[in-house]
Amino acid sequence: MKFRLKIWRQAGPDQPGRFEEYTVDNISPDMSFLEMLDELNEELVRQDKDPIAFDSDCREGICGACGLMINGMAHGPKLGCTTCELRMREFPDGSLITVEPFRADAFPVIKDLVVDRSALDRIIAAGGYISVNTGSAPDANAIPIPKEIAEEAMDAAACIGCGACVAACPNASAALFTGAKISQLALLPQGHPERERRVISMVNQMDIEGFGNCSNHGECEAACPKGISIVNIARMRREYIRAVRTGGQVRASV
Amino acid sequence: MHGMAKDVTRKGTWQTSLGRKVIMGLTGILLIGYLIIHLTANLLVFAGDGGRLLNLYSHSLHQLGPLLFVARIALAALFIFHIITGIRVVIQNRKARSTRYTMAASKGGPSKMTPASRWMAITGLILLFFVPWHVNMFTLGPYYETVIDGVPMRDLYRLVVERFKDPAIAFTYAAVMLFLCMHLAHGFWSALQSLGALNRRWLPVAYTVGVILAILVAGGFFILPLYTYFFVPMPA
Numbered sequence: 495m496k497f498r499l500k501i502w503r504q505a506g507p508d509q510p511g512r513f514e515e516y517t518v519d520n521i522s523p524d525m526s527f528l529e530m531l532d533e534l535n536e537e538l539v540r541q542d543k544d545p546i547a548f549d550s551d552c553r554e555g556i557c558g559a560c561g562l563m564i565n566g567m568a569h570g571p572k573l574g575c576t577t578c579e580l581r582m583r584e585f586p587d588g589s590l591i592t593v594e595p596f597r598a599d600a601f602p603v604i605k606d607l608v609v610d611r612s613a614l615d616r617i618i619a620a621g622g623y624i625s626v627n628t629g630s631a632p633d634a635n636a637i638p639i640p641k642e643i644a645e646e647a648m649d650a651a652a653c654i655g656c657g658a659c660v661a662a663c664p665n666a667s668a669a670l671f672t673g674a675k676i677s678q679l680a681l682l683p684q685g686h687p688e689r690e691r692r693v694i695s696m697v698n699q700m701d702i703e704g705f706g707n708c709s710n711h712g713e714c715e716a717a718c719p720k721g722i723s724i725v726n727i728a729r730m731r732r733e734y735i736r737a738v739r740t741g742g743q744v745r746a747s748v
Numbered sequence: 749m750h751g752m753a754k755d756v757t758r759k760g761t762w763q764t765s766l767g768r769k770v771i772m773g774l775t776g777i778l779l780i781g782y783l784i785i786h787l788t789a790n791l792l793v794f795a796g797d798g799g800r801l802l803n804l805y806s807h808s809l810h811q812l813g814p815l816l817f818v819a820r821i822a823l824a825a826l827f828i829f830h831i832i833t834g835i836r837v838v839i840q841n842r843k844a845r846s847t848r849y850t851m852a853a854s855k856g857g858p859s860k861m862t863p864a865s866r867w868m869a870i871t872g873l874i875l876l877f878f879v880p881w882h883v884n885m886f887t888l889g890p891y892y893e894t895v896i897d898g899v900p901m902r903d904l905y906r907l908v909v910e911r912f913k914d915p916a917i918a919f920t921y922a923a924v925m926l927f928l929c930m931h932l933a934h935g936f937w938s939a940l941q942s943l944g945a946l947n948r949r950w951l952p953v954a955y956t957v958g959v960i961l962a963i964l965v966a967g968g969f970f971i972l973p974l975y976t977y978f979f980v981p982m983p984a
Binding site for chain 1: 761762764765766767768769770837840841843844845846847848849850851852853854855856857858859860861865866868934937938941942943944945946947948951
């Protein structure tokens with residue numbers, strides 16, 4: 495297969511960026527999008543040019559490192575799929591593909607298609623954990639939890655923190671990410687003792703990082719490679735309203 | 749650079765990204781509730797009784813005296829609160845992505861992104877201009893008098909019919925109602941979602957109910973001026 499590529503090039507964080515056009519040929523339809531970029535980079539290196547910088551790690555859709563805006567869609571056109579798992583057969587032969595970095599002021603560009611997503615880490619650091627002594631693993635059935643609840647918590651925990659929700663949101667909101675991280679703990683008894691402090695701290699941190707407000711477009715759920723539902727955003731809001739109403743401020747400062 | 753977690757003031761307020769959406773949702777739902785009452789009363793124009801019921805309803809409202817004043821202040825407060833919070837939300841959203849995408853598309857699937865959801869600020873702005881215009885035209889319009897059952901009262905019906913006999917007014921009013929339809933189609937379910945009221949079972953229900961409600965409410969207000977323009981005779 496043959497493709498024309500329009501790729502965002504930016505030398506550094508404070509440098510102006512621009513699109514550059516490339517052509518790739520002899521691409522196997524079974525290649526992943528990142529393997530196609532690898533081929534292009536090999537060619538750029540042969541020509542003694544600067545290869546295109548992009549993030550990747552596991553290349554099996556579980557780490558959350560990769561993430562590109564492909565033809566205006568986070569992780570490309572296929573639902574429930576990361577960029578590394580996206581195959582070139584999803585694109586018509588000979589077509590023009592536009593590739594941009596995830597754009598949000600909270601995700602500053604480092605180089606080309608690589609953005610700094612540590613804002614998400616800081617949201618986790620603000621409260622996305624439980625404070626317990628983690629001795630040996632407890633018996634799995636020590637705390638009975640209904641299967642439906644366990645499944646719901648597990649679905650929220652499927653978040654790999656890739657930031658596609660932020661990238662796809664017209665407001666660059668991190669509500670789905672934060673909602674998933676709050677939900678996975680709010681659903682389980684281990685998460686309950688610190689629930690007020692957690693939701694207030696994480697929501698505050700989300701705002702400090704400069705993410706937008708959630709307008710309920712639901713585009714994040716479509717972009718999420720793990721298909722995490724916006725019901726987790728509703729749950730985060732319930733947690734937040736509860737925390738504000740029950741004076742989470744007081745309990746949080748203890 | 750951004751502050752670390754330890755700098756976070758652990759204060760729960762309604763002036764966060766989540767709190768503001770709670771305000772938007774709550775004021776929005778209450779405004780929808782008002783619209784339903786407003787429409788139900790306006791449908792009395794269709795009664796075909798020469799405006800008897802509409803005028804009696806309007807008269808009974810004015811009999812409330814100071815209570816009506818309080819209700820009007822409350823309604824204006826809801827409206828203003830909704831607008832100011834909405835403006836703050838939009839400003840923050842624009843700041844959150846100062847470099848726009850060259851290409852942006854919906855991925856489809858479970859996405860609920862529609863022109864209705866994308867144009868909330870624009871449809872809201874149109875309604876912001878519409879509301880004072882129509883209040884000025886009707887509530888603050890000329891005072892015609894009529895006598896029903898021996899009681900002198902305002903002939904609001906005559907004013908409404910007179911205004912809607914002007915094609916410019918009737919068609920502008922109807923056109924704005926199409927934007928109201930869009931605003932409500934996203935607004936209803938979005939308000940409930942912002943209030944954290946939805947889960948896996950109720951989210952799709954609320955979405956569908958919102959679309960039906962938008963068509964019914966905006967549809968009622970849409971038909972009213974056109975029906976009056978084409979079919980209602982001018983009172984003698």
